[in-house]
Amino acid sequence: MSNAKSLEELEQKQDFIRRHIGPSPAQVSDMLSALEVSSVQELIDQTVPASIRLEQPLTVGESRTEVETLSYLKSVASKNKVFKSYIGQGYHPTNVPHVILRNVLENPGWYTAYTPYQPEIAQGRLESLLNFQTMTLDLTGLDLASASLLDESTAAAEAMGLAKRVSKAKKANAFFIADDVHTQTIDVVTTRAEQFGFEIIVGKAEDAVNHDIFGALFQYPTTSGEVVDITDLIAGVQSKKAIACVAADIMSLLLLKAPGKLGADVVLGSAQRFGVPMGYGGPHAAFFATRDAYKRSLPGRIIGVSKDRLGNDALRMAMQTREQHIRRDKANSNICTAQVLLANMAAFYAVYHGPQGLKTIAQRIHRFADILAAGLKAKGIALKHSTWFDTLTVVSDSKDDVTARAIAKGVNFATNHEGEYSISVSETTTRADITELFDIILGEGHGLSVDAIAADVEANGSESIPASLVRDDEVLTHPNFNSYHSETDMLRYIKRLESKDLSLNHSMISLGSCTMKLNATAEMIPITWPEFANLHPFCPLDQAEGYQIMIGELHDWLVNITGYDAVSLQPNSGAQGEYAGLIAIRKYHESRGDAHRNVCLIPSSAHGTNPASAQMASMKIVVVNCDKNGNVDMADLKAKAEEVSENLSCIMITYPSTHGVYEETIREICDIIHEHGGQVYMDGANMNAQVGVTSPGFIGSDVSHLNLHKTFCIPHGGGGPGVGPIGVKSHLAPFMPNHSVINVPGTNIGNGAVSAAPYGSAAILPISWAYITMMGSEGLKQATEMAIVNANYLTHELSKHFPILYRGRNNRVAHECIVDLRPLKEQSGITEMDVAKRLQDYGFHSPTMSFPVAGTLMIEPTESESKGEIDRFIEAMVSIKGEIEKVISGEWSIENNPLVFAPHTQGDVLGNEWDRAYDRFYAAFPVPAVAKNKFWPTVTRIDDVYGDRNLVCSCPAVETYRD
Incomplete structure (x- = not known):
């Protein structure tokens, strides 16, 4: 009986393996017969060079059943403490409409689609992305919008890049950032500027005109909540032939005058609070808009209206379509993905609520801020600003006592500055919450009545938004935003668009190098659990214990799988991983006094993001030829490595090769680079042909990014989200990304961030965790x-x-x-x-x-x-x-x-x-x-x-x- 029971338990443990792997044993046997081999092992012996095959099996543990996995992960998630979040700073609690939650976020018809490079079978998500762009244009007041970027902070870094490309202040090399921009944005933009060799000047917004700059970045409203008319600041920047960039809060733009109307050249921000959970930092879609004159410099993707063969309107990706593969190191950015699934959610949120519904939500948020402010001022509490949309900053000598009372009540405030704390109200805030906030700040028995204060505010009017900045134009007038406000209509609209798109729930998507494999339902379920979905990325670490456990286990497994010594989970796309890995290499050389090492060797077969990322890290690119069989031309590699030996920084190589071959000389390639003092960057795009058989660390590489949205089952989402963590050998570990708000253990304090949140797109890491488990x-x-x-x-x-x-x-x-x-x-x-x-x-x-x-x-x-x-x-x-x-x-x-x-x-x-x-x-x-x-x-x-x-x-x- 015990043997029978053990066999049954083993079969249950392996049940998920059987369900993930498509071919049955009989089908495998038939395929092996066609290939004239007797076993899978014989085929592996024929295919993978023996010199790089792992000597020891992976040690990530035995397979667990779906029930065991979800039960254990639920116990881990329960260790997260979901406090009421008033932290703000670019992340806000939101109500995800259930019709969108169930029919988009949880629907494989939306999350398993591929990037719409074949537009004839992608008209549904293209229409939704066009809605996103239209929404962006209406709210920002500009001419041209992209179909989303990775997050607000990286969008700001892209804005700096655009400013440098188009500014007529050609001799200027400095970019100005107002000191009231979100902290994480200053961090990410500064990191990007360091790689480009730009100078960053952080100072009072009004000081921008006092510097020789090619661009400037302002926050609207500021990170501490102030609503300021930046018209003159923008004009001052432009008078210096520089580009004025504005990071804006999307919800505030329902009530505030559009930054484009104030003269801004670029407007960007996060669409997170349009119905996308905070998710401990992501994934979230960033919006990005600019002037039509700068369309050739716009980063990312644009969805455009064209015609089909019969003259009908048809949508497609315009201009920027796969520009990295065409322009390579001349590309506007290295971005190879977007945040399509999240952009679609935000667009559907706008469609569902419509212009009046959105304005009502924004007015309600602002009204609660007014009520909270009026009550605090009535009790003598000092506010830092006299204007606001949703965020109040309190100047207090009892900050520690107040924040301690807040924590005791399960409430988080922003506490970045000495003697100040900030409170950002949101769509989820209620009257009872305002009463609770009064109790926390003033102590119980304060005698304030929310209803009475609300009546006073109503009677006296509000001046917390300056009259000159009150929005007076109509937005979202297109029928798409005015037709689907009942759940029935909305459900049918979502389904109508879904039906136009071919996804993995219909048939195989056999894209080479993009690895469109099963995204199992059990892997997807945890991402909408409140314990994972509703955490603010800047909450105290003791409230995110569950996340830390899950992230720690995933980290250790990825270390074992890759053969590296450490992993950073911050990069929120494969291209961001390339960028982070190259920064680590660059900082490593600098730490050894080898700052002159700036040459990156790249085989001619490489992914287009490789040269684009190398360019972003200010490396000089030298192309290595491939031979007639598609392998790296070893003679050419040796010659070029010798030629640039003194300045060699690294090689970027994909394994198996982009041509789909296990190159026999890969270890020799690594040795040649190391002999000349360089580092080996192994692109992780094809890691799904390595896991458990070989590993980049075992082969001899120093750093790789891993496409969790390929090898480790995070779905493509119609063109995003992606996750691109990097694995590194121990000598590079100190140079991985850190974060200015939440310190990332194991990295140098001075290291900058590459993404807005310390753990990137944390909310979807449970997918890969569950797959490996x-x-x-x-x-x-x-x-x-x-x-x-x-x-x-x-x-x-x-x-x-x-x-x-x-x-x-x-x-x-x-x-x-x-x-x-x-x-x-x-x-x-x-x-x-x-x-x-x-x-x-x-x-x-x-x-x-x-x-x-x-x-x-x-x-x-x-x-x-x-x-x-x-x-x-x-x-x-x-x-x-x-x-x-x-x-x-x-x-x-x-x-x-x-x-x-x-x-x-x-x-x-x-x-x-x-x-x-x-x-x-x-x-x-x-x-x-x-x-x-x-x-x-x-x-x-x-x-x-x-x-x-x-x-x-x-x-x-x-x-x-x-x-």
Whole structure:
């Protein structure tokens, strides 16, 4: 019985592994037979160089069941103390509308979608992002908005970069920051400036004009709550040919005059309080707007209105689409992701409440601030400012006593400055809360009545917002913000948009290097638990004990998995991780007196973010060639390492390579760099082909970023959020990011921050924690092995019909393969774009197109896809090849075939006229499998050129909408 019970327990423990890994044992056996190997281990032996295979298994523990995992994590989460937060400083409690919580944040139709590089099957989230941009433009009063950035502080750093690019004060090298900007923003911008070699001047806002600057940053309202007319400050900055940037509170902009109307050149901020939980710091979408004249310098993505083949309005990403891969080190920034899921939540929040609902919320917040202020002043309490929106700063010689009483009541105030504390009221504040605040500050028995004070405020009016700054223009007038205020209407609007988007809940998304694998429901559940969702990132550490336990365990597991000695979880995207890792390398060299080491070697096959990140760290980039097999050209590497030896800082290399191959010389590459005094940065994009089999630390690397949104199952969210922590060897550990508000243990106090919050996007770290917990050491290794099995099976089958561009040892690939379409293109005139669009008719998102080699498709099936789904994709590709052959043979002309007209919408197929050389039914249902689960693109082929020549980045005019 005991043996039977042990076997049953073991099967239960491994149950999640079985559910995460797509192929069944029988399917694995069939794939191995096709590959002519007898076991998974034999295939691994043929694929992964023996010299880099781990000698010892991972030690992250045994696999736990979903029930065990969630039960334990709930006990950990319960150690967090969810106090009432009045800390403010860019983070506020908010009420997430349940229709958005359930149908967006908790809905895989929204959180498993990929970045909308294939816009015909992404019109839903593109419309939502266009709503976000329109909302941004209306509230900021500017001309052009992006589809979100990573957080408010990094958006401010991007604003500084834009200011330097466009300012006409070309000789100036200083950027001014008002000392009443949020502390974390000053920290992040200062870190960025240090890398660029800019001087940062922090001082009184009115002193900006006294300096030779290329730009300035003001907070509106200030971090301590004051509402100041900054019109003259902006004009003064602009008189010096510098760029005026304003970080604004989004909710205040419902009542305050738009910064653009005050003359600002750039307006940015966090959209968090539009229905996104604080989540101990993130993820949250930042908004960013600027003048039309600066559109070519705008960082991040822009959603634009274009036309499809039939002349219908259609949305797409404009101009900045994957600009890093095109412009590389000349890119405006290294940002490769956005905060799409969170931007969508904020946009839906605005749609649901509408302009009047939002204004009512803002007025209620401001009214409670007025009531609190009136009561305190009536009792002789001194306020620092006479104006405010939602934040009061109290000047007090009894600060410690008051804050101690607050803590005892489960209340947090901001206590950054000696003799002062600040209170920020929010959407969640109630009348009972105001009474409690009076009790805390004044002591019980104060005799104040909230109702009586409210009546006085109502009777006497409020002057806490200066009359010159009261907003008097209408906002959010577009029908999208005025049509869906009942839950029924809102639910249907969300569903209508979701139905336009292809996500992982429909079919495999086989994007090479982007690792669109299962994001298990059990992993997602904890992110909306109040214990994780409702903590302020700057709350006292003893209130975040649960977070510290979870983060500590995740840290230790990632150390074991990577072979490094320490991990920083602060970077909130893969590109931020690259940036943080390069800063650590730079600071390490400086600590050794080698500040002159500034050359970064980058293989020509590298991800575009690599050179963009190196440029942000002020490194000189030297490109290393690849040989005909796609590997690093060792002769060229040796020559260039020797040539720049005295100044060599590092190499940035991806492993397995961007070409999907385990390069045999990787250890030699590391040795060469180290011999010349450099460091090895190993890009973690393809870490899912290493876990449990090898590791960057074991191979010989010094630092890597890890894409938790790829390898460790945080979903892509339609283009974000991402998480990009860095792992480092011990000698680099002291140089990882710290934080000016909450110290991060293990790093030097002087180290700057790279993200607004000390632990970046902390709210979604439970996803990766749960994945590692439920997979355990054995499951993590199996995931890597099955990714290799699936990729090699896919490669084997496709190679019967298409050339495979690169292979490694024994003719094997790693976790992805590159299909070369160029010979077919030369014969037929059919392009890789045509193939990508035709795949949509078969119900598939295109693989990665034309990267890293133009004219190719890079395909990655991941370990989560079953053999049946892989076979369905193979069937689609083979069928498409047959279509191309009909063009080659002349049966179809190059102008009239299903590929050049793809994708086909219902309206296209059911239209009155049909002059095609192929059947309507075949257009929509090219193989029988499609009919079982048909996904209809909602627009036909989009005209990219038209969209860029006629840039419109807000919702179309009402007349168009009515049409």
